[in-house]
Amino acid sequence: MTAQILDGKTTAAEIRSNLKGRVQALRDRGVSVGLGTVLVGDDPGSHSYVNMKHRDCAEVGIESIRRDLPATATQDEVERAVAELNADPACTGYIVQLPLPRGLDEQRVLERIDPAKDADGLHPMSLGRLVLMQPGPLPCTPKGIIELLRRFDVPIRGAEVTVVGRGITVGRSLGLLLTRRTENATVTLCHTATRDLAAHTRKADIVVAAAGVPGLITADMVKPGAVVLDVGVSRVDGKLAGDVAADVRDVAGWVAPNPGGVGPMTRAMLLANVVEAAEDSLKNAG
Numbered sequence: 169m170t171a172q173i174l175d176g177k178t179t180a181a182e183i184r185s186n187l188k189g190r191v192q193a194l195r196d197r198g199v200s201v202g203l204g205t206v207l208v209g210d211d212p213g214s215h216s217y218v219n220m221k222h223r224d225c226a227e228v229g230i231e232s233i234r235r236d237l238p239a240t241a242t243q244d245e246v247e248r249a250v251a252e253l254n255a256d257p258a259c260t261g262y263i264v265q266l267p268l269p270r271g272l273d274e275q276r277v278l279e280r281i282d283p284a285k286d287a288d289g290l291h292p293m294s295l296g297r298l299v300l301m302q303p304g305p306l307p308c309t310p311k312g313i314i315e316l317l318r319r320f321d322v323p324i325r326g327a328e329v330t331v332v333g334r335g336i337t338v339g340r341s342l343g344l345l346l347t348r349r350t351e352n353a354t355v356t357l358c359h360t361a362t363r364d365l366a367a368h369t370r371k372a373d374i375v376v377a378a379a380g381v382p383g384l385i386t387a388d389m390v391k392p393g394a395v396v397l398d399v400g401v402s403r404v405d406g407k408l409a410g411d412v413a414a415d416v417r418d419v420a421g422w423v424a425p426n427p428g429g430v431g432p433m434t435r436a437m438l439l440a441n442v443v444e445a446a447e448d449s450l451k452n453a454g
């Protein structure tokens with residue numbers, strides 16, 4: 169038996185097609201939608217992700233606003249780009265592509281984003297809202313994971329979910345999302361100091377591997393029939409490698425592969441956050 173595929177690539181394309189209609193409806197009412205990106209330095213991975221995001225925008229009818237800065241950019245220069253996007257009426261929402269080059273203070277940059285334009289849900293205000301279970305933009309990867317599970321009818325309510333990795337963009341935020349009353353999963357959050365990782369993954373109905381350690385999750389660590397999502401992105405000899413070993417497909421019931429799983433969903437949720445922000449601004453304007 170081999171696992172069924174949680175096909176994020178196809179699902180994300182369906183979501184973009186739905187968003188395209190909503191963007192058109194906004195435009196019909198005189199509201200244009202624009203996504204901004206701030207990219208600092210020349211990391212090839214970051215460049216490729218940002219390019220994909222702008223390609224998605226073109227497909228959906230969202231305007232692209234790019235601020236590309238050299239690796240030598242100072243803290244002040246990055247913060248100035250953020251201030252410009254805050255002030256730009258054409259920019260509905262934007263992201264600062266992470267990680268920033270060494271020497272730049274990421275948190276200080278994120279704090280300067282206008283929370284109303286926080287497309288990534290990574291501003292402290294947005295994360296605070298997530299903790300408080302108040303409405304607000306959600307981090308794109310956790311939001312994409314939940315959307316992917318929903319669309320394949322994977323039960324979340326009451327499920328035992330083991331999340332491996334406590335980073336803000338994925339693991340920690342996902343734990344908060346899954347334990348809301350609307351999801352009602354039971355979450356175990358594992359990290360580098362977890363004593364017996366396999367014991368926690370083996371009892372899980374759903375395993376989310378977001379540690380950034382290639383091949384960390386092996387077949388013997390997975391309960392037969394369980395759902396396994398590969399979120400880790402590492403580069404091994406220039407090739408992309410996920411956190412989930414290939415043999416997991418022989419025991420799992422469902423696998424979200426990498427690439428083709430959570431990555432495209434992350435990008436689709438970024439667009440969704442921007443469209444939702446535009447729709448909210450229309451609602452609040454009366």
Ligand SMILES: Nc1nc(=O)c2c([nH]1)NC[C@@H]1CN(c3ccc(C(=O)N[C@@H](CCC(=O)O)C(=O)O)cc3)C=[N+]21
Nearest residue numbers: 217263264265266267288308427428429431432434435
């Ligand atoms: N402020 C910020 N927000 C982010 O959302 C953010 C970030 N910084 N820094 C880096 C990570 C990484 N990330 C990915 C998004 C999509 C794919 C993706 O779509 N991957 C495709 C293609 C992979 C390929 O071929 O390169 C796939 O999985 O099928 C991957 C990785 C967003 N990130």
